[in-house]
Amino acid sequence: MELDEMKMAWPALVQQLERQNALNEQLFHQGLADRLRRHLRPLVWRQSLQIVFGLAAMLWGISFWSTHASVWQNVVCGVAMQVLGTLALILSAHLLQMQQSIDYAAPVLEIQRHLVRMRAWRVKVEAPLIAVLGGVIWIPALLMGAQYEGDRFGLNLWQHVRPVVLVWMALSLGVGVGAVFLARYVVRWLGHGRWLENGLAGNAIVRAEEALAEMASFERE
Known part of the structure; x- marks a missing residue:
């Protein structure tokens, strides 16, 4: 091939290489997006189940206090269950919204920042509150269940609960x-x-963070 022909062919070759590199990068990003979605899928399932749990607890609380409104202690138990269920629902819904708002086509650094915010929410907010919720919610659930049993015999639970039982619950809590x-x-x-x-x-x-770290390392190279 003559030198002039090589000079004429060179720009076309450069453009072809650039297109190939762009295609490879696009495919790599698509693969990364698929990996991130796959890694985060269990998180979506867990949060969805927690939303269902929170909704069920909230509706149970509302149903209980609305049908036992004549006894203020029962109202307190029902409202407590409603509040705790609502809290579980809100916590999970917020994290799920954060996950759904990830732009997988964004630069790796931006996705990493998004995951940092998700991690902070999980570690500093959701996990402590869920731990407290798990340590608290059994008390109104137990009292509500006992009152349902009393309803079968027309009994008011709070007329038969001994103070020592309430002290034990408070200490256990x-x-x-x-x-x-x-x-x-x-x-x-x-x-x-x-x-x-x-x-x-x-x-x-x-x-997901590990996958992004691999991608960032690839881009630096």
Whole structure:
């Protein structure tokens, strides 16, 4: 091939290489997007189940206090269940909205920042509140279930509950919630804070972060 012919062919070859590189990068990004969706899918399932649980608890609370409004203690139990169920629903719905708002076509750094916000929400807000919710919700559930049993015989539960039972519930509540935060403090004190945070963030977010780190490394190279 003559030199002039090579000079004429060179721009076309450069353009072809650029198109090939752009296509490869596009395919890589698409593969990354698919991986992220796959990694985050279990998170979506769990949050969806938690939304269902929260909705069920909320409706149960409303149904209970509206049919036992003559006894204020029953109203308190029903409202407590309604509030706790609503809290579980809101927490999960917010995280699910954060996941749904991810733009998988955005730059890797922007997606990483989005996952950082999701991790912070899970570790600093959702996980502690869910832990407290789990340590609290059994009390109104137990009392409501006992009142349903009393309804079969036309009995008001609160006329037969001994003070010692309420004291036991209060102590159990304090010990349960306190144990959660004590365990968190001990794990951090032992130097396993990152392990704890990864556990609270969830495997789905951790794996998505790892996939993004691989992509960032590829782009730097």
